[in-house]
Amino acid sequence: MLKVKVHSAKLMDHEGIKTLLRHAGEQFPRLSHLWPDGGYRGENKGKDWVEKVLEWSVELVERPRKPAPEKVLMKWAAEWAKEGKKVDWQKLLAPRGFRVLPRRWVVERSLAWICHNRRMAKDYERLCASGAAFVYAAMSRLMVSKAVSPHLRPFHTVSRNCPKRDPETATR
Numbered sequence: 001m002l003k004v005k006v007h008s009a010k011l012m013d014h015e016g017i018k019t020l021l022r023h024a025g026e027q028f029p030r031l032s033h034l035w036p037d038g039g040y041r042g043e044n045k046g047k048d049w050v051e052k053v054l055e056w057s058v059e060l061v062e063r064p065r066k067p068a069p070e071k072v073l074m075k076w077a078a079e080w081a082k083e084g085k086k087v088d089w090q091k092l093l094a095p096r097g098f099r100v101l102p103r104r105w106v107v108e109r110s111l112a113w114i115c116h117n118r119r120m121a122k123d124y125e126r127l128c129a130s131g132a133a134f135v136y137a138a139m140s141r142l143m144v145s146k147a148v149s150p151h152l153r154p155f156h157t158v159s160r161n162c163p164k165r166d167p168e169t170a171t172r
Contacts, residue, residue: 001139006131014045035103038062066094
């Protein structure tokens with residue numbers, strides 16, 4: 001996590017991204033691409049603002065859109081059938097069920113790691129600055145635990161691929 005900006009709920013995300021990234025080009029000169037979600041689409045919102053002001057490339061991560069409502073597609077199919085054209089319903093209908101969105105898992109995984117810290121599981125902070133400080137503390141704790149040898153990590157973070165220690169032969 002490079003930078004955190006916690007703001008009040010009355011500030012929309014597409015406005016908050018401007019305060020977060022305003023000086024990010026100077027702080028992180030190698031940063032040049034973002035993967036925001038669909039909430040940042042639109043004129044002078046996140047995607048448009050980042051491309052114009054920061055001149056970075058932006059790729060929106062969105063769910064596949066439905067081509068049309070099913071009733072409309074059925075009418076189209078009936079008309080096509082009259083013309084003698086065969087209709088492949090799988091291509092017309094949007095995919096059903098859960099779909100993994102590209103790059104979205106990175107954000108969801110990071111938020112889950114932050115919420116492993118008891119203080120970050122709920123929003124108890126009165127000040128935005130203290131909320132941001134706890135996010136930095138949670139991510140620092142995570143990075144330190146990832147840097148430590150798997151044998152020295154607490155039990156719940158030991159990888160399944162790690163050989164198990166024998167408690168009688170282990171030194172303290």
